[in-house]
Amino acid sequence: MAADRDSAILTADDVTVRFATPEGVITAVEDVSFAVEPGEFLSIIGPSGCGKSTLFNVIGGLLTSHQGTVRVAGEIISGPHPSIGMVFQEESTFPWRTVSDNVAFPLELVGMPKRKRIERARRFIAMVGLAGFENRYPGELSGGMRQRVALARTLASEPKILLMDEPFAALDEQTRLLLGDKVLQIQQQLRQTTLLITHNITEAVQMSDRILVMTYRPGRVKRIVDINLPRPRDSEIVGSEAFGRYVAQIWNDLREEASRGMRDAETHALDHEAPP
Amino acid sequence: MSDRLSRSRLAPAAAGLAAVGLGLAAAEIMIRADWINRFIVPPPSEVARGISRIVLEEHIGHRFLLTAGECLAAGLMITVLGVAAGVLIHRFRLLRQATETWIAAWAAAPVVLAYPLFMVIFGRNAWTIIMIGFVAALPPVILKTIEGLSTTRKVLVDVGRSFNLTGTQQFWKILFPAALPTIFVGVRLGLIFALINIVGVEFLINSGGLGQLINDLAERYDLAGTYAAIFFVVLVSVAFFMTLERIERWLRPID
Numbered sequence A: 001m002a003a004d005r006d007s008a009i010l011t012a013d014d015v016t017v018r019f020a021t022p023e024g025v026i027t028a029v030e031d032v033s034f035a036v037e038p039g040e041f042l043s044i045i046g047p048s049g050c051g052k053s054t055l056f057n058v059i060g061g062l063l064t065s066h067q068g069t070v071r072v073a074g075e076i077i078s079g080p081h082p083s084i085g086m087v088f089q090e091e092s093t094f095p096w097r098t099v100s101d102n103v104a105f106p107l108e109l110v111g112m113p114k115r116k117r118i119e120r121a122r123r124f125i126a127m128v129g130l131a132g133f134e135n136r137y138p139g140e141l142s143g144g145m146r147q148r149v150a151l152a153r154t155l156a157s158e159p160k161i162l163l164m165d166e167p168f169a170a171l172d173e174q175t176r177l178l179l180g181d182k183v184l185q186i187q188q189q190l191r192q193t194t195l196l197i198t199h200n201i202t203e204a205v206q207m208s209d210r211i212l213v214m215t216y217r218p219g220r221v222k223r224i225v226d227i228n229l230p231r232p233r234d235s236e237i238v239g240s241e242a243f244g245r246y247v248a249q250i251w252n253d254l255r256e257e258a259s260r261g262m263r264d265a266e267t268h269a270l271d272h273e274a275p276p
Numbered sequence B: 001m002s003d004r005l006s007r008s009r010l011a012p013a014a015a016g017l018a019a020v021g022l023g024l025a026a027a028e029i030m031i032r033a034d035w036i037n038r039f040i041v042p043p044p045s046e047v048a049r050g051i052s053r054i055v056l057e058e059h060i061g062h063r064f065l066l067t068a069g070e071c072l073a074a075g076l077m078i079t080v081l082g083v084a085a086g087v088l089i090h091r092f093r094l095l096r097q098a099t100e101t102w103i104a105a106w107a108a109a110p111v112v113l114a115y116p117l118f119m120v121i122f123g124r125n126a127w128t129i130i131m132i133g134f135v136a137a138l139p140p141v142i143l144k145t146i147e148g149l150s151t152t153r154k155v156l157v158d159v160g161r162s163f164n165l166t167g168t169q170q171f172w173k174i175l176f177p178a179a180l181p182t183i184f185v186g187v188r189l190g191l192i193f194a195l196i197n198i199v200g201v202e203f204l205i206n207s208g209g210l211g212q213l214i215n216d217l218a219e220r221y222d223l224a225g226t227y228a229a230i231f232f233v234v235l236v237s238v239a240f241f242m243t244l245e246r247i248e249r250w251l252r253p254i255d
Helices: A052-059 A099-103 A105-109 A114-127 A143-156 A173-190 A201-207 A235-239 A241-271 B002-032 B044-057 B060-091 B093-107 B111-122 B126-150 B154-162 B167-205 B209-219 B223-251
Strands: A010-021 A024-036 A041-045 A067-072 A084-087 A161-165 A193-198 A210-214 A221-226
Touching: A010 A052, A024 A052, A024 A067, A024 A221, A041 A052, A041 A201, A052 A161, A052 A193, A084 A143, A084 B154, A099 A105, A099 A114, A099 A143, A105 A114, A105 A143, A114 A143, A143 A161, A143 A173, A173 A201, A173 A235, A193 A201, A201 A235, A201 A241, A210 A241, A221 A241, A235 A241, B002 B044, B044 B060, B044 B223, B060 B093, B060 B126, B060 B167, B060 B209, B060 B223, B093 B126, B111 B126, B111 B167, B126 B167, B154 B167, B167 B209, B167 B223, B209 B223
Parallel strands: A041 A193, A041 A210, A084 A161, A161 A193
Antiparallel strands: A010 A024, A010 A067, A210 A221
């Protein structure tokens, strides 16, 4: 299912990012182009160091020193765009706010009256399965619950595109699968266009309509894989034969890149080893 | 459940009081057994009697309020001006690079020794004492404010950016609340510096307050009374710490 660029809600064209380092200029991402249809779930997968997080920052508008263009509904973005809601890899809830106040944060910014925003926040808190925890502080919650608060906060801003950077990377496998179910359920319920950055093949296959596989540095598009698994899905699909085939296919693509990454890291470590 | 909760809340305070009680009992025994010279350290029982004596004879209420008032004035000044200076220095990189080392050096300066200069400027009154307390206590507040603002986790700042916050919103909604615990550490340290310097200057210039009383009693070689007066200085400190703790809990209920 290739995305039609005319109907796409998000497009990236020839995005290239270079960083100056003490060892010279490094090309983190090179000529990356793709399009995302409204309501689609696209995952971007690649080995460590392939520029996934750089791409996340470019699409989210946090990194503007890049070549190429990113468009939201045809509009070139030059900074954080109100249509894009970001969920970060690191724990990002505000520890000084209750769950309810965290989720109501974007509503407070647009000047919504307190009663209304708390009411609205409740809806999103229930959506991520945290009803009853409205008055707790993040410090009283587990890592998985805190990530759900961050997700609810982003959803409360009602973004057209949900952009997530390995949101479950710090969680254990079981929690990750269950939270994957929750994200899928919400995505299907809201028909939310979602872009997930991940290095986890299972997670990507479980949730995506398409998976964009990236090469190791410089990060380029290696292949885009359509995932033709039935919807609605949940984590039970992980046990199916078709699922296994997709995982094997993507691992096949990734193995070579991951090996390159590992070799590069080893060479780098040897180069920096102090002489005897 | 609630019984267990209230017990768990009371337990630290009870353990603290028990430790103080045990320490005092041990001191009493060692002094009475002549292991510690009673002409250097009076027995706690005599200090306890000294407390009631100085309350009756030395206008302790007035002196306590004077020292606490001076400390409060210096505390308010370091909080308002110290935090504002910290924010300003954090905001401008050049200003920070130019001043941070000097401020750290200023924190170690024995400001109290400059009391004659302050007396020339402000006269022999409470303002001299307040200003010495303020000047001595300002550096930790400034330094901790800078530290709190600069150590705010980048991801929280990125969350703010992703919601398109203005600079002012970014400061009030993210940077400042994130930095509050560190700022409070600075204010606590500042209050300690302020109280030490205030009591020290009262002692040196004989200008009322608990410091002057400690000086009078020490010169009369009333050791029990001297230690009893020091107990009231500790009370001032405890009062400020408890108030600060409540304010911090109110501003940041949980971390």
